[in-house]
Amino acid sequence: VHVRVLGSAAGGGFPQWNCGCANCRGVRAGTIDAVARTQESIAVSACGARWVVINASPEIRQQIEACPALHPRGPRHSPIAAIVLTNGDLDHCLGLLSLRESQPLVVYATDRVRRGFTEDNVLCRTLERFEGQLTWRPLPLGRAVAIDGVDGPTGVIVEAVAVPGKPPLHLARRLGAPDPEDNVGLRVGDVTDGALLAYVPGAAAVTDDVRAALADAACVFFDGTFWSDDELVRAGLGDRTAAAMAHVPVGGPDGSLDALAMLTAPTRLFTHLNNTQPLLRRDSEERAAVLARGWDVAADGMELVL
Ligand SMILES: [Zn+2]
Numbered sequence: 001v002h003v004r005v006l007g008s009a010a011g012g013g014f015p016q017w018n019c020g021c022a023n024c025r026g027v028r029a030g031t032i033d034a035v036a037r038t039q040e041s042i043a044v045s046a047c048g049a050r051w052v053v054i055n056a057s058p059e060i061r062q063q064i065e066a067c068p069a070l071h072p073r074g075p076r077h078s079p080i081a082a083i084v085l086t087n088g089d090l091d092h093c094l095g096l097l098s099l100r101e102s103q104p105l106v107v108y109a110t111d112r113v114r115r116g117f118t119e120d121n122v123l124c125r126t127l128e129r130f131e132g133q134l135t136w137r138p139l140p141l142g143r144a145v146a147i148d149g150v151d152g153p154t155g156v157i158v159e160a161v162a163v164p165g166k167p168p169l170h171l172a173r174r175l176g177a178p179d180p181e182d183n184v185g186l187r188v189g190d191v192t193d194g195a196l197l198a199y200v201p202g203a204a205a206v207t208d209d210v211r212a213a214l215a216d217a218a219c220v221f222f223d224g225t226f227w228s229d230d231e232l233v234r235a236g237l238g239d240r241t242a243a244a245m246a247h248v249p250v251g252g253p254d255g256s257l258d259a260l261a262m263l264t265a266p267t268r269l270f271t272h273l274n275n276t277q278p279l280l281r282r283d284s285e286e287r288a289a290v291l292a293r294g295w296d297v298a299a300d301g302m303e304l305v306l
């Protein structure tokens with residue numbers, strides 16, 4: 001499996017347009033040891049020619065331009081064969097609306113995520129200008145599916161696994177209580193070899209099911225939104241905790257670093273980093289702590305082959 005990291009920041013990106021926290025100010029001014037990041041997304045491919053994009057971030061146009069593998073090979077063409085959504089948060093699906101230049105799209109999502117995006121959304125019509133422009137395909141929980149792209153099989157196989165989460169903020173009132181289909185992690189492989197990528201950009205908790213989904217992967221990407229539960233509160237950026245936003249923090253006694261200590265994957269990366277995350281700074285204690293435990297931090301432009 002070929003992997004390209006298109007984006008590695010949480011919703012809002014790094015720096016975030018309306019944020020003047022120490023990290024955002026520092027990266028703008030060039031006074032901290034950190035690089036800017038676009039919102040979380042990766043592309044995966046079995047053959048290196050046709051790609052499956054996981055999550056469609058609001059920055060997808062810029063992300064495609066930054067990744068030559070995703071550039072057109074003809075007057076009207078895209079190597080993007082299919083898109084898979086891990087949840088319905090806008091930082092994961094708003095980019096679909098930017099792919100509206102009459103290019104056929106195949107999108108895999110759970111029923112709940114598909115309905116959250118399409119119901120009462122008049123803007124969806126921009127992806128329905130002609131028959132067959134947008135094809136939704138189901139993403140069942142706990143069953144591997146061969147990803148069938150715009151022009152046939154991609155060779156990529158994806159199994160969605162329910163991961164604790166919550167409905168997107170803009171649908172919370174309508175959808176009410178969390179549902180297993182709100183948020184998934186993906187186990188990604190290909191038809192030719194056994195190496196497995198586990199991609200979990202959002203997780204409210206590390207459960208036994210989450211651990212089991214990651215255990216046999218050669219490469220793990222995991223939710224690195226926050227280092228601590230009260231990170232936003234302490235930075236004076238509001239009163240919402242990581243728990244309230246359905247993200248398990250990386251650090252601390254209840255953090256994912258300890259909860260995932262059993263993992264043996266040679267490559268383990270935190271992604272979906274909020275702009276307040278101390279891991280963004282290459283010289284932080286927190287970064288040293290994750291490196292010492294065999295983890296690292298995903299960065300835009302990273303390329304991996306499993
Ligand atoms: Zn997100």
Ligand SMILES: [Zn+2]
Pocket residue numbers: 015016019020021022023024025275276
């Ligand atoms: Zn900030």
